[in-house]
Amino acid sequence: MGENARVAADYKGDYQELVDEISELLGAPATLENRDFELLAFGTYDSDDELDASALDPVRTRSILTRRSTAGVRTWFEGFGITRATGPVRIPPSPEAGVYRGRICLPVRHRGVVVGYVWLLEGEPGPTDAQLDAAMRVAGRIGALLADEAEAGAGLSRELRAVLTAEGGWQRDMAVAELRTALGPRADGPHTLICVAPWPSPDPDDAPSARSVPHAAALCTIPWGAAAQSLAVLVRLRSTAMDAPALAAAGRVLEEAEGAWGALGVRGGTEAATTEGGPAPSGSGTGARGGSGTGTRSGSGTGARGGSGKGARGAVPRGAGAAVAAAVAAGVAGAGRYTGGPGTAGFGGPAAGIGDPRVGLAELGAVWQEARAAAQAALAERHLGPVAQWRGIGPYRLLTALPPESAQDPAAGPLLSPAHRELARTAEVYLDCAGQAGRTASELGIHRQTLYYRLNRVEQLTGLDLDDGEDRLLLHMALKRARL
Numbered sequence: 168m169g170e171n172a173r174v175a176a177d178y179k180g181d182y183q184e185l186v187d188e189i190s191e192l193l194g195a196p197a198t199l200e201n202r203d204f205e206l207l208a209f210g211t212y213d214s215d216d217e218l219d220a221s222a223l224d225p226v227r228t229r230s231i232l233t234r235r236s237t238a239g240v241r242t243w244f245e246g247f248g249i250t251r252a253t254g255p256v257r258i259p260p261s262p263e264a265g266v267y268r269g270r271i272c273l274p275v276r277h278r279g280v281v282v283g284y285v286w287l288l289e290g291e292p293g294p295t296d297a298q299l300d301a302a303m304r305v306a307g308r309i310g311a312l313l314a315d316e317a318e319a320g321a322g323l324s325r326e327l328r329a330v331l332t333a334e335g336g337w338q339r340d341m342a343v344a345e346l347r348t349a350l351g352p353r354a355d356g357p358h359t360l361i362c363v364a365p366w367p368s369p370d371p372d373d374a375p376s377a378r379s380v381p382h383a384a385a386l387c388t389i390p391w392g393a394a395a396q397s398l399a400v401l402v403r404l405r406s407t408a409m410d411a412p413a414l415a416a417a418g419r420v421l422e423e424a425e426g427a428w429g430a431l432g433v434r435g436g437t438e439a440a441t442t443e444g445g446p447a448p449s450g451s452g453t454g455a456r457g458g459s460g461t462g463t464r465s466g467s468g469t470g471a472r473g474g475s476g477k478g479a480r481g482a483v484p485r486g487a488g489a490a491v492a493a494a495v496a497a498g499v500a501g502a503g504r505y506t507g508g509p510g511t512a513g514f515g516g517p518a519a520g521i522g523d524p525r526v527g528l529a530e531l532g533a534v535w536q537e538a539r540a541a542a543q544a545a546l547a548e549r550h551l552g553p554v555a556q557w558r559g560i561g562p563y564r565l566l567t568a569l570p571p572e573s574a575q576d577p578a579a580g581p582l583l584s585p586a587h588r589e590l591a592r593t594a595e596v597y598l599d600c601a602g603q604a605g606r607t608a609s610e611l612g613i614h615r616q617t618l619y620y621r622l623n624r625v626e627q628l629t630g631l632d633l634d635d636g637e638d639r640l641l642l643h644m645a646l647k648r649a650r651l
Contacts (some may be wrong), residue, residue: 182208183405185309189273189285189302193294199275199309201283202250204241205381205419240264249274250281255299257289273302277310285309313378323349323377323385327401330528331360331389331535343528350384350528357404358384359524360531361417362538363517364397364546367427374398375423382412386420397542398424399535407524410556417519417554424517518545518552540567547650566648579645581628590628591646593621598643602633 182199189197190210198209247258249272258270269289274281285306287294294302326346333339347354367373369388377383377400384401391397402416520541522534537557544563545552551560560567575583582591597607597618608618622633631638 181403181405182309182312185305185312186210186285189287189305192302192305193287193298195287195290195294198286199283200286201313201378202281203379204244204284205379206415207283207381244270244272247272249284254303260289271299273299273306275306275310275313277307277314280314282310282313323401324374324387327385327399328387328389330531331387331399333532335532339532343531346385346531347528353384353403355527357407357524357526358528358531358534359402359404359413360522360534360538361400361402361413361420362389362397362520362522362535362542363400363417363420363424364391364395364520364539364542365517366391366396366398366424369396373427375420380419381415383416397539399538401531404524407526410521413521413524414554417521421517421519421553428517516553518542519554520545521554521556523557536568540564543567543651547647562644562647563651566644567651569648575649576641576645578629578631579642579649582625582642583645583649587628590621590625591649593618594625594633594642595646597622597633598639598646602639 186197186199186208187210196210199207201207243261243264243266244258247256249256252272252274253276254274256272256274258266258272260266260269271287271289271294273285273287275283275285285302323346326342326349329342330339330346333342366388374386374388377386380386380400382402382404384403386398386400388396389399398420400416400420402413404412520538520543522537522541525531525534540563541551541555541557541560544560544567545555547563551563557564581587582594593607593611596610597604600606600610604615604618608615611618613621625631625642626633629642631642633639633642
């Protein structure tokens, strides 16, 4: 591991800096993909001239937006011998394949094995042989870094699990120290954690390798509840202000989870069902945040938190995790989910939670709690998922921190019984709508008199006064907490 750490230290940077170096050498923006054609970094388009639209052909655009290429594109490019090449490979344009401009591929190798590819668009007059030789030397440095991180990441599951499961105090301090030593100089950079839950298998061999997840330094499985599992992913960041690496990693791992659940015959459902005793799901298009109102919680699809009203997780094709992450990065509301567990009518598929970034490793325990909380919130509230960030889950930042024994307040208990699920949903929508009767009735699709009757029944069951601010706060939080 000491040798690996020295290699990383020699480069004094990450893939992005090395890709920028190649872009500067050749005077053209370069992109770096691993050997599975997953995007790791790309050079910026830096020119005083007007942007050339031909530089954004479908293949390049899709690679940047979804951070990976299709199997067909991969097969097409590999047909030019790039997996065996030891030097630059020129690939002609093919409009029918979506490749409007020719490419130069620089194979990224380490000890004779291809570990990735650097791509450039052909131009006039094009790079000289001397420039390409210099770029290949940088590609060799990228190869060493890729191999180094793959080796380190493959062996860090034990260290990461120790940090995330330590009770605190000296035990966690020792676990963090071991992880810091294993990561080397990169341990002092910015990181965040992703929690994907539920994860379909506790077997470490069933988890993806850290190498296959963009920006992942390590990953491991962690218990989720009494019998289920979650997957923890430690993600490297260039700065604490950049969300894209974590979103890309979350999308990639979600895709793995979706595929694994699908192979087990478990898919996200669209039935209006929840865990027993919980309120009906919100955000379905007629629920708490799914309506067409114009408030900040509107589900019209125009707000950052608005649901699309398109239903549960099952409405998103399996394997769309990377695309969903890209949509979240662009501020587009993701598909929602119902509460419930695998195999239940309400299971809407796995969710990913992302903690707030920190510099260094000392606060990884807190970041993991944030990531877990965000995943819980995304499973409970469809409009928050499938990828939720800690900073965006609102009241669930507090609710997820409550101990399990506080899950049900005595006053709200009768309302949360299965027999009164409709009343619970009515109360939650009413409180989500800030007590606006007209808006509530519209979202529920009922007459105002019906609403008033239901609210009166809610008050009778709970003993709470819905005209009292503290009583309304208590009931609102109890209903939200019941989703968890």
